[in-house]
Amino acid sequence: MLHLPVVIIGAGVTGLAIAREVALKTNYEMVLFEKERFVGHHTSSRNSGVIHAGLYYERGGLKHKFCIEGNRLWDEFAHTLDVPLKRCGKFIIASNDEELSRIDVLFAKAQGNGARVRFANEAELRELREYAIVKRAFLSLDTAIVDTSSLLCSLADDLYKRGVPIMLSHEVHNIRQEGELFIIKAAAEEISSNILINAGGPFAVSIRKMLGLHDLESIWVKGNYLKTRTPFYRKHLIYPVPPRDDKILGVHSTFDFQGDLRFGPDAEDINLDQQSFSYEVSPATKERMWPHIAMRFPTISYEELALDYAGIRPRIGHNGSKYNDFWIKSQTVANYIELCGVESPGLTSAPAIAKHIAALVATMMEKR
Ligand SMILES: Cc1cc2nc3c(=O)[nH]c(=O)nc-3n(C[C@H](O)[C@H](O)[C@H](O)COP(=O)(O)OP(=O)(O)OC[C@H]3O[C@@H](n4cnc5c(N)ncnc54)[C@H](O)[C@@H]3O)c2cc1C
Incomplete structure (x- = not known):
């Protein structure tokens, strides 16, 4: 069975931006599994394409924090990726x-x-x-405003140039834990990893159920x-x-x-x-x-x-009530990071979320 330190589920803007940042900050090998034939087929290509400025969100929440930080990062992010x-x-x-x-x-x-x-x-x-x-x-x-199609293509292209594979048409359908490893089954592949990142967008809640986590609903x-x-x-x-x-x-x-x-x-x-x-x-x-x-x-x-x-x-x-913030948690299960409820301003926040997750990945790997 192939082993990679990091596996990311989901090649929307969040998963792609996280993979890029992990590749920039560390030398860990990783793979992205994406169930669709194209990157960003779900939420990331079906939004207003607006980079928000953080007017609406409750102070102290993750939406506020990542929106403000993300907005500030966007000029450089778009410039390096050559995105309008x-x-x-x-x-x-x-x-x-x-x-x-x-x-x-x-x-x-x-x-x-x-x-x-x-x-x-x-x-x-x-x-x-x-x-x-x-x-x-x-x-x-x-x-x-940002051109989201061009963003998704540039992010995928950037990962390709960095040697990070995006396995399209590979739906993750089973995850089990063996000791400290995650064993991830996607289509006909089975890969083990030390760190697992769930960036499954609207399906993130179903993915965490594979790990026995049932306290969130979509x-x-x-x-x-x-x-x-x-x-x-x-x-x-x-x-x-x-x-x-x-x-x-x-x-x-x-x-x-x-x-x-x-x-x-x-x-x-x-x-x-x-x-x-x-x-x-x-x-x-x-x-x-x-x-x-x-x-x-x-x-x-x-x-x-x-x-x-x-x-x-x-x-x-x-647990039965509406949750109004991003649900970004690490260590619900050791070395597992999950991103659920990433609705608006998720596009705006992607570069900031990516930096946050890449830092978590580095810390997790150092502690091993
Ligand atoms: C109508 C609308 C308008 C919006 N407007 C804005 C806006 O103007 N500004 C803004 O900042 N945000 C906006 N957003 C929010 C923003 O689009 C999202 O926060 C962002 O796109 C989320 O990206 P993601 O990568 O987390 O999810 P997604 O883009 O949904 O990506 C998740 C990926 O995971 C894959 N996946 C899921 N399950 C599996 C599995 N089992 N195996 C393999 N792959 C899997 C999916 O196929 C998908 O490609 C809007 C959202 C909507 C719906």
């Missing part, structure tokens, strides 16, 4: 009196979180109001997008003050490097088993999302909006 990144900034807007009462609270929270924010001036408001209903707005200066929430190429405000992204139920950031407008303008994601509760995991966007999405767009963006017409893609937020519950 644009520091376009984003406006948070209040479109009605109810939102007006909450925008100042969010502004104060963002400042407290260490994000650079300032209220819009009169000229900016005038320009924004040509496209959106805006009573008050503030700008997050450090928000950016709560998947689908997010659908609509797109158009209609002329629109493209200086900054436009996000609403998040809805009161705090389930999502609110239907927002983003644009990408291909020229598409996108609205979404909404929040569609799903209860799917893994066999029927589906990213299909149903026509009902447009009906459901339209009132949220029409109430804020009067220049957008219903007819111009086309169904786009969907992603599934890998949320989790812990």
Whole structure:
């Protein structure tokens, strides 16, 4: 049986960034197992592509910590990987009196979180109001967009050049422990490792069950997008003050490097088993999302909006209650590191999470 010091399950942005950082910081041999035929097929290629600035998250939590650290790392990360990144900034807007009462609270929270924010001036408001209903707005200066397809390709290519294999179409279906080793079965391969990293995105909870860990459950929430190429405000992204139920950031407008303008994601509760995991966007999405767009963006017409893609937020519950933070733990089982509940801002956080995990791997190997 082949033995490697480190095995990573999952070649989404998290697993790929971790592998790169481990390769940069150590000389341990490793492999990534990926069940799909392409890297990043799940959450990492189905998001808004926004590098967040940490406005929303609770201080002291992992989402806040890794989002702020990750945002700061992105210029260098994108530059070394030759990935398009644009520091376009984003406006948070209040479109009605109810939102007006909450925008100042969010502004104060963002400042407290260490994000650079300032209220819009009169000229900016005038320009924004040509496209959106805006009573008050503030700008997050450090928000950016990244080309996620190019990111995933560059990360995979970088690992290839460093000699780190990504075993595509290799679903891990069994893990057992023999003494201090993990024995991992993926497709027809069986590999032993000293350290095991679970970066399985929406399936991370199923992977940890293979190790007998049953205290987390998956709560998947689908997010659908609509797109158009209609002329629109493209200086900054436009996000609403998040809805009161705090389930999502609110239907927002983003644009990408291909020229598409996108609205979404909404929040569609799903209860799917893994066999029927589906990213299909149903026509009902447009009906459901339209009132949220029409109430804020009067220049957008219903007819111009086309169904786009969907992603599934890998949320989790812990012992029966919703768990709102990233669940990044080491040593639940000795020399096992798991990353569950890595929903937004997971893309933003990836470079920071990778540094954190690479340091853990180095410490674990030294202690052996
Ligand atoms: C609608 C939506 C919008 C979002 N917008 C943003 C945003 O704008 N900014 C931001 O920062 N974040 C955003 N996110 C969050 C971000 O996309 C995720 O946090 C990030 O992509 C998670 O990456 P990952 O590598 O952990 O998971 P994934 O990309 O899902 O990767 C996990 C990988 O593990 C593989 N795998 C699973 N089980 C096995 C197994 N048994 N064997 C082998 N391989 C396995 C899967 O096939 C998959 O490729 C958004 C998410 C959604 C859903």
